[in-house]
Amino acid sequence: MECISIFDMLKIGIGPSSSHTLGPWRAAERWIAKLRSENIFDQVAGIQIHMYGSLSLTGKGHATDYAVMLGLSGANPEYVPVNDIHAIVQNIKNTKILNFNNAVPLPFDPVTDIIFNRKFLPFHANGLKFVATLADGKKKSQTYYSIGGGFVVVEERKNAKRNRETFKTFPLPITKGHELLAYCEQEKKCISEIVLLNERSLRTDAEIDHEMRRIWDTMLECMYIGCHTEGILPGGLHVRRRAFAMHQNLKGDMPYSNPEEWLETIRHTEVKFRQILKWVSCFALAVNEVNASLGRVVTAPTNGSAGVIPAVLMYYLVIENHDADFKDIKQFLSVAGEIGSLFKKGATISAAMGGCQAEIGVSSAMAAGALTELLGGSPEQVLMAAEIAMEHHLGLTCDPIGGLVQVPCIERNSMGAIKAINAAELALGSDPKEAKVSLDKVVQTMWETAKDMNTKYKETSEGGLAVGVYLSDC
Numbered sequence: 001m002e003c004i005s006i007f008d009m010l011k012i013g014i015g016p017s018s019s020h021t022l023g024p025w026r027a028a029e030r031w032i033a034k035l036r037s038e039n040i041f042d043q044v045a046g047i048q049i050h051m052y053g054s055l056s057l058t059g060k061g062h063a064t065d066y067a068v069m070l071g072l073s074g075a076n077p078e079y080v081p082v083n084d085i086h087a088i089v090q091n092i093k094n095t096k097i098l099n100f101n102n103a104v105p106l107p108f109d110p111v112t113d114i115i116f117n118r119k120f121l122p123f124h125a126n127g128l129k130f131v132a133t134l135a136d137g138k139k140k141s142q143t144y145y146s147i148g149g150g151f152v153v154v155e156e157r158k159n160a161k162r163n164r165e166t167f168k169t170f171p172l173p174i175t176k177g178h179e180l181l182a183y184c185e186q187e188k189k190c191i192s193e194i195v196l197l198n199e200r201s202l203r204t205d206a207e208i209d210h211e212m213r214r215i216w217d218t219m220l221e222c223m224y225i226g227c228h229t230e231g232i233l234p235g236g237l238h239v240r241r242r243a244f245a246m247h248q249n250l251k252g253d254m255p256y257s258n259p260e261e262w263l264e265t266i267r268h269t270e271v272k273f274r275q276i277l278k279w280v281s282c283f284a285l286a287v288n289e290v291n292a293s294l295g296r297v298v299t300a301p302t303n304g305s306a307g308v309i310p311a312v313l314m315y316y317l318v319i320e321n322h323d324a325d326f327k328d329i330k331q332f333l334s335v336a337g338e339i340g341s342l343f344k345k346g347a348t349i350s351a352a353m354g355g356c357q358a359e360i361g362v363s364s365a366m367a368a369g370a371l372t373e374l375l376g377g378s379p380e381q382v383l384m385a386a387e388i389a390m391e392h393h394l395g396l397t398c399d400p401i402g403g404l405v406q407v408p409c410i411e412r413n414s415m416g417a418i419k420a421i422n423a424a425e426l427a428l429g430s431d432p433k434e435a436k437v438s439l440d441k442v443v444q445t446m447w448e449t450a451k452d453m454n455t456k457y458k459e460t461s462e463g464g465l466a467v468g469v470y471l472s473d474c
Contacts, residue, residue, distance in 0.1 A: 003170050006337025007211055011150045011299045012218050013077040015291030016405040018303040019126055020062030023146025028071025031130045032101050043134045048113045052127035053120035054352035057460045061403025065114050074102035123155045125352035148350025149301045170198045175345050177383045177439035184379040191379050192334040212330045215298050219310040222297050224259040226286025233292050235404040243286035266318045281414035283311035288410040301340040301349045304405050305363035307413035312367035312420050335373050336366040339386045347447035351398035351459040354450030360416040361393030367420035377428050383439040385427035389420050390442045397457035399464025
């Protein structure tokens with residue numbers, strides 16, 4: 001079993017998809033590292049990439065072709081200037097030259113060297129194979145699987161041993177919700193404190209705080225950009241950004257000049273129930289509009305569901321607790337990451353494997369549990385809130401129109417955020433001893449539902465809204 005840090009669940013990367021963009025990008029980086037470790041990087045004379053399954057069926061709409069070209073060019077998704085992305089890709093298309101790891105110019109034509117195969121590989125729905133032709137004519141290849149949330153694996157037995165060894169570094173190993181509750185009782189600590197004990201086995205407190213601040217800063221900047229950018233999203237569906245207009249109607253004459261001032265100004269604006277709904281929806285839409293336009297977001301646990309957690313955290317900061325500070329943000333993200341890891345270990349966070357219940361459902365559960373702890377809930381109530389949120393996302397399909405993370409994906413983030421807040425309130429007003437369904441049971445049920453779900457509803461754009469709505473109607 002894997003040792004999954006909260007920083008594995010909350011990754012900084014480029015949109016629009018963690019499984020179809022960030023994962024293939026990271027796979028390209030891993031392949032370069034593998035070639036270097038085998039001392040054959042300098043012998044590479046040509047490259048081809050083969051996409052399989054969901055990566056093939058919705059890869060162009062999810063910018064998978066962009067991701068592999070950027071990864072092979074040596075760009076880092078956490079730091080590459082967003083404004084440079086299109087220029088890098090366009091230069092490759094125009095010159096038919098790819099600067100391999102920013103070091104070796106290679107002939108490369110995306111039209112012929114990125115091959116989209118409709119068939120699925122048996123190990124996972126998101127497969128891609130890198131093939132290198134060496135100077136002596138020999139070929140070296142490696143297949144990777146993007147399993148959701150930016151996680152990348154290879155189908156090798158030795159990985160299981162490595163993961164088990166890594167897992168032992170956690171002093172309090174957790175795979176199930178009931179184990180997490182047992183540690184809370186044993187250590188007399190809340191969930192976020194248990195998470196911190198485990199994270200300290202991997203990083204210093206200073207490193208943890210630094211990464212937490214980077215994650216929050218990225219989330220805040222993403223919401224800020226989304227609320228201040230108007231226009232049409234790329235991809236051909238002609239989807240108009242809505243966060244800008246919503247924000248303009250909500251903010252009034254608030255003066256500010258940067259994301260931090262913006263946050264403080266919103267905090268002290270009097271809001272009523274309908275405005276609360278609009279603000280939460282605005283925050284969620286803003287994130288996923290940035291995501292849909294190849295902007296930088298935080299997987300939470302995926303790019304397609306990146307708006308739920310920041311929207312609910314903003315709800316806490318601007319509605320529930322105006323005096324909240326970094327300590328509260330850190331607590332929220334810690335609990336959210338831990339709940340996400342339970343779904344990652346016990347089910348899936350890949351829409352290509354489980355439909356959108358594995359993305360929006362998991363993100364809503366993460367946010368619900370995190371909000372519950374900040375509002376004073378017990379560990380039992382935290383898990384109850386997460387269970388409630390997922391229970392009401394079970395069976396949710398992934399059916400993006402045109403293979404784009406736009407319709408219905410962007411709106412689903414606002415719905416997932418509202419459900420998370422409601423789930424937290426229901427849990428806080430309930431006795432967990434009377435709960436009929438545990439978090440462990442709903443994780444298991446989600447996985448069983450995922451296995452029963454027809455493949456066409458798992459991020460293939462071959463079912464649901466993706467075929468029920470014709471592109472000519474959009």
